[in-house]
Amino acid sequence: MNIVIVGDGKVGAALTEHLSNEGHDVVVIDKDPKVVEEMVNAYDVLGLCGNGASYDVQMEAGVDKARLLIAATSSDELNIFCCLVAKKIGAHHTIARVRNPEYAQQLHFFKEELGLSLVVNPEFAAANEIARVLRFPTAINVESFAGDRVDMAEIKLTQENPLSDMCVHEIPKRFKSRVLICAVQRGENIYIPNGDFRLQTNDRIHISSKRSDMVAFMKELGIYRHRTKHVLISGGGKMGYYLARQLSETGHKVKVIEIDPARAEHLANLLPHATVVLGDGSDRAVLLEQGLDNQDAFVSLTTIDEENIITTMYASSIGVGKTVAKVNRVSYDILRSIGIETTISSKTVAANQIIGYVRALENSGSSSVQTLYKLVNDRVEALEFRIAAEDAFYLGSTLKELQLRDNVIIGCILRKGKIIYPCGDDTIENGDSVTVITSHHGFKNFEEIFC
Amino acid sequence: MNYRMVCSTVGKMLIAEALLLLLPLAVAFYYQETGTPLAFCITAALLLVIGLLMGVKKPRHRRIYAREGFVIVAISWLIISAFGALPFIFMDAIPNPIDAFFEVVSGFTTTGATILTEIESVPKSLLFWRSFTHWIGGMGILMFVLAFLPQHENQSAFIMRAEVPGPSKGKLVSKTMITARILYGIYFFLTILEIIFLWAGGMPFFDSVTTAFATAGTGGFSVRNASIGAYNSLYAEVVISIFMLAFGVNFNLYFLLLMRQFGRVFKSEELRWYIGTVVFSVAVITVNIAPLYGNFATALRYAGFQVSSIITTTGFGTADYTQWPILSQMVLLALFCIGACAGSTGGGFKIERMMVLCKAARSQLKRAINGREVVAVKVDGKPLDAKYVHGVLAYLGFYVIIVFVGLFLICLDDVDMPEAIGAVLTCFNNIGPAFGRLSPVGNFSVLSPVSKLVLSFLMLAGRLEIYPMFVVFYYKAWKRKN
Numbered sequence: 001m002n003i004v005i006v007g008d009g010k011v012g013a014a015l016t017e018h019l020s021n022e023g024h025d026v027v028v029i030d031k032d033p034k035v036v037e038e039m040v041n042a043y044d045v046l047g048l049c050g051n052g053a054s055y056d057v058q059m060e061a062g063v064d065k066a067r068l069l070i071a072a073t074s075s076d077e078l079n080i081f082c083c084l085v086a087k088k089i090g091a092h093h094t095i096a097r098v099r100n101p102e103y104a105q106q107l108h109f110f111k112e113e114l115g116l117s118l119v120v121n122p123e124f125a126a127a128n129e130i131a132r133v134l135r136f137p138t139a140i141n142v143e144s145f146a147g148d149r150v151d152m153a154e155i156k157l158t159q160e161n162p163l164s165d166m167c168v169h170e171i172p173k174r175f176k177s178r179v180l181i182c183a184v185q186r187g188e189n190i191y192i193p194n195g196d197f198r199l200q201t202n203d204r205i206h207i208s209s210k211r212s213d214m215v216a217f218m219k220e221l222g223i224y225r226h227r228t229k230h231v232l233i234s235g236g237g238k239m240g241y242y243l244a245r246q247l248s249e250t251g252h253k254v255k256v257i258e259i260d261p262a263r264a265e266h267l268a269n270l271l272p273h274a275t276v277v278l279g280d281g282s283d284r285a286v287l288l289e290q291g292l293d294n295q296d297a298f299v300s301l302t303t304i305d306e307e308n309i310i311t312t313m314y315a316s317s318i319g320v321g322k323t324v325a326k327v328n329r330v331s332y333d334i335l336r337s338i339g340i341e342t343t344i345s346s347k348t349v350a351a352n353q354i355i356g357y358v359r360a361l362e363n364s365g366s367s368s369v370q371t372l373y374k375l376v377n378d379r380v381e382a383l384e385f386r387i388a389a390e391d392a393f394y395l396g397s398t399l400k401e402l403q404l405r406d407n408v409i410i411g412c413i414l415r416k417g418k419i420i421y422p423c424g425d426d427t428i429e430n431g432d433s434v435t436v437i438t439s440h441h442g443f444k445n446f447e448e449i450f451c
Numbered sequence: 452m453n454y455r456m457v458c459s460t461v462g463k464m465l466i467a468e469a470l471l472l473l474l475p476l477a478v479a480f481y482y483q484e485t486g487t488p489l490a491f492c493i494t495a496a497l498l499l500v501i502g503l504l505m506g507v508k509k510p511r512h513r514r515i516y517a518r519e520g521f522v523i524v525a526i527s528w529l530i531i532s533a534f535g536a537l538p539f540i541f542m543d544a545i546p547n548p549i550d551a552f553f554e555v556v557s558g559f560t561t562t563g564a565t566i567l568t569e570i571e572s573v574p575k576s577l578l579f580w581r582s583f584t585h586w587i588g589g590m591g592i593l594m595f596v597l598a599f600l601p602q603h604e605n606q607s608a609f610i611m612r613a614e615v616p617g618p619s620k621g622k623l624v625s626k627t628m629i630t631a632r633i634l635y636g637i638y639f640f641l642t643i644l645e646i647i648f649l650w651a652g653g654m655p656f657f658d659s660v661t662t663a664f665a666t667a668g669t670g671g672f673s674v675r676n677a678s679i680g681a682y683n684s685l686y687a688e689v690v691i692s693i694f695m696l697a698f699g700v701n702f703n704l705y706f707l708l709l710m711r712q713f714g715r716v717f718k719s720e721e722l723r724w725y726i727g728t729v730v731f732s733v734a735v736i737t738v739n740i741a742p743l744y745g746n747f748a749t750a751l752r753y754a755g756f757q758v759s760s761i762i763t764t765t766g767f768g769t770a771d772y773t774q775w776p777i778l779s780q781m782v783l784l785a786l787f788c789i790g791a792c793a794g795s796t797g798g799g800f801k802i803e804r805m806m807v808l809c810k811a812a813r814s815q816l817k818r819a820i821n822g823r824e825v826v827a828v829k830v831d832g833k834p835l836d837a838k839y840v841h842g843v844l845a846y847l848g849f850y851v852i853i854v855f856v857g858l859f860l861i862c863l864d865d866v867d868m869p870e871a872i873g874a875v876l877t878c879f880n881n882i883g884p885a886f887g888r889l890s891p892v893g894n895f896s897v898l899s900p901v902s903k904l905v906l907s908f909l910m911l912a913g914r915l916e917i918y919p920m921f922v923v924f925y926y927k928a929w930k931r932k933n
Contacts, residue, residue, distance in 0.1 A: 002625075025625040033836060041517075046625040 007073030234281025462505025563671025589668025766883025798881030
């Protein structure tokens with residue numbers, strides 16, 4: 001697919017890497033010749049130096065023949081303008097990064113009237129993800145798929161956890177709540193477990209189920225932590241604002257620490273239900289003074305990665321149940337190895353959102369894949385297939401009878417607006433939307449999941 | 452330095468050469484020659500075995516950078532030339548290994564300087580291989596590998612940049628592999644077109660093919676002792692001139708033509724300078740040599756052919772220009788150095804660099820007159836980066852130094868001044884004929900083995916645009932850790 005990326009900052013670079021490695025024909029446009037040179041050296045892409053919103057530059061980049069243009073410069077207005085120009089020139093799809101909260105309310109207008117295919121707000125998306133984790137603090141991480149209808153929670157099996165050393169098929173017998181184990185991470189490897197798979201201590205398991213069942217299951221395991229109530233946010237930037245707003249709307253007690261007086265004042269106006277505190281959120285004295293030790297959760301969203309890492313480590317050490325650090329540069333694996341479990345990077349969130357869109361575009365042409373989500377660090381795919389076949393062999397048989405390939409399971413079935421978490425006795429019917437979870441890559445047709 | 456990656460990539464090049472040797476082998480069978488099939492088979496088998504052995508150890512990681520790109524290119528060219536010489540040695544066509552190496556380097560670098568005195572007695576399959584090396588070397592053997600062998604390296608652009616002539620290293624499309632395929636497609640199409648034109652004009656088929664190969668790579672090996680003069684056909688000369696000039700044009704322009712962006716082609720400043728230089732040189736030489744031939748049309752015929760042959764760095768001959776007046780010889784000597792367009796199959800300093808130098812000099816002059824004036828150096832309406840202009844100036848520096856060092860080394864041999872200057876410039880710019888005993892009617896067999904090795908090095912340095920050959924000899928490039 002021909003893709004043009006305008007603006008090669010952090011998000012642009014992450015997209016360039018992913019999309020060129022996936023074999024797309026990528027053209028990168030940036031004002032700064034140095035940035036373009038670095039991209040061209042590092043990846044198999046074509047680089048162009050210039051203003052990405054100008055007609056001439058876009059023509060030279062071949063926007064008229066491009067399937068998709070992604071505008072990710074630092075300016076919202078430039079991004080929107082880029083997309084408008086590209087749309088007129090003939091790009092099929094356009095994606096703009098728009099992060100100003102004042103525009104955030106107008107997403108519908110952007111899509112319907114201006115013809116943008118997708119508007120990405122990295123900070124907003126990241127705040128959503130943090131809120132999801134805080135709603136369910138037992139899990140290290142919560143990802144969602146199937147149009148955000150299904151959550152998948154990651155938990156780490158400790159020695160005391162009854163699931164340790166248990167076969168997957170024993171779980172329904174021992175516990176009342178119905179859950180599905182979608183994926184198991186063991187060291188470097190990833191498994192999609194079948195019934196005979198035996199879980200071990202230190203595995204990270206990813207489970208999905210109805211929200212109520214999930215809570216009940218965690219209670220049965222004895223690892224349930226109450227939902228968070230008091231949240232302390234350090235750093236009142238865009239992400240802090242979105243998060244504070246969302247959490248206070250859902251009844252959390254939120255306190256935001258902001259260092260800049262003008263910004264703090266502004267936040268106090270915007271967030272009537274939250275407490276805004278003026279101070280340095282990386283200073284221990286300030287944090288303790290604001291009652292860090294009796295918070296349920298602490299989120300560090302300052303602009304400096306290192307401070308976020310250190311203050312969250314400190315918060316964990318004095319007994320805060322759930323901590324989240326914003327980390328833009330440091331690799332995720334390294335942080336896990338030093339014990340920081342939950343991190344958030346707006347760059348990654350935005351890039352994943354766009355890549356998901358690109359994959360869906362790619363699939364929409366030739367196959368029946370409706371949506372595609374990358375889970376567990378991009379290593380597991382959740383593909384949603386729409387079943388539109390009158391007389392396929394798999395219709396009507398129970399899942400027990402169907403022979404699935406290794407490392408494939410059916411995650412959920414959406415039938416007439418209702419979500420079914422299938423067990424062996426369920427069937428696939430015509431008209432269902434079936435979400436398949438797999439560690440294989442590149443399934444195009446539903447039939448491919450069978451042996 | 453990622454040694455294993457370098458090793459396995461060079462191994463792939465050897466396998467590619469083994470496959471390419473199948474073509475002359477087929478020619479040998481077609482002409483029912485004795486001995487040559489065996490020579491080709493042994494060479495191909497050797498290449499295949501060594502190539503496969505080099506690829507046995509899988510690299511731990513596949514990351515390569517500019518350094519590895521340069522080293523891969525330089526080593527590949529050296530080794531491929533050495534193996535390419537084997538059939539000539541096996542068949543006793545060129546018994547001396549240094550001579551054979553010189554001949555094949557001259558082939559791959561599309562120089563066309565020969566040490567053969569009696570060309571027509573050499574077996575046809577060997578002559579075919581000799582001309583075929585031009586065709587391979589013209590576009591680059593690594594480009595061939597990039598285009599047609601499956602590979603997943605992301606940084607293949609580094610290899611392409613090290614091999615494709617000229618300072619502008621524009622990819623046509625975002626994927627290196629597709630770019631390489633498009634370039635080879637254009638190259639292949641133009642070559643076929645020339646074969647058809649020559650064959651239709653009455654040239655024997657074998658000669659048409661080999662001549663087209665030599666033109667396409669802007670090489671200059673001919674299968675006749677008297678080069679193109681042997682056919683004594685105006686039609687052939689016109690066709691060859693046109694195709695020589697066509698292969699001297701930046702191939703990106705052909706791609707733009709394919710994309711129907713005609714405006715950008717005609718606006719190309721390099722193309723205008725190229726055409727301007729050709730027209731000017733032909734005019735001066737025609738007027739200058741008209742009295743010699745007593746006839747304006749004949750003068751135009753010889754001048755036109757010789758100018759296209761020299762500026763594109765092909766080096767075919769129809770007349771002995773060393774007999775021309777000194778002004779004409781001087782014009783040709785200037786063309787020796789200028790060379791063809793960047794991104795073409797031609798060698799030399801490149802029109803684009805010349806153009807940038809002239810513009811930089813002009814801006815410097817303006818600044819000397821008015822110290823506060825801000826002058827932008829622009830090409831095709833776009834301002835040039837100062838780094839780019841510095842790059843061109845540095846290249847000029849290297850160019851001059853290498854020419855002089857080459858001159859000193861050649862002077863150790865028994866040569867006179869025009870011969871020494873001619874030999875160094877003709878080899879470094881990948882042209883072919885020079886002056887004195889090395890004129891179009893003479894050849895390079897008169898030189899000593901040491902001179903031949905020096906000239907071989909110059910040919911490689913010229914074809915690969917200097918840096919790769921020097922990076923190999925720069926100890927820091929070989930450090931295991933950065």
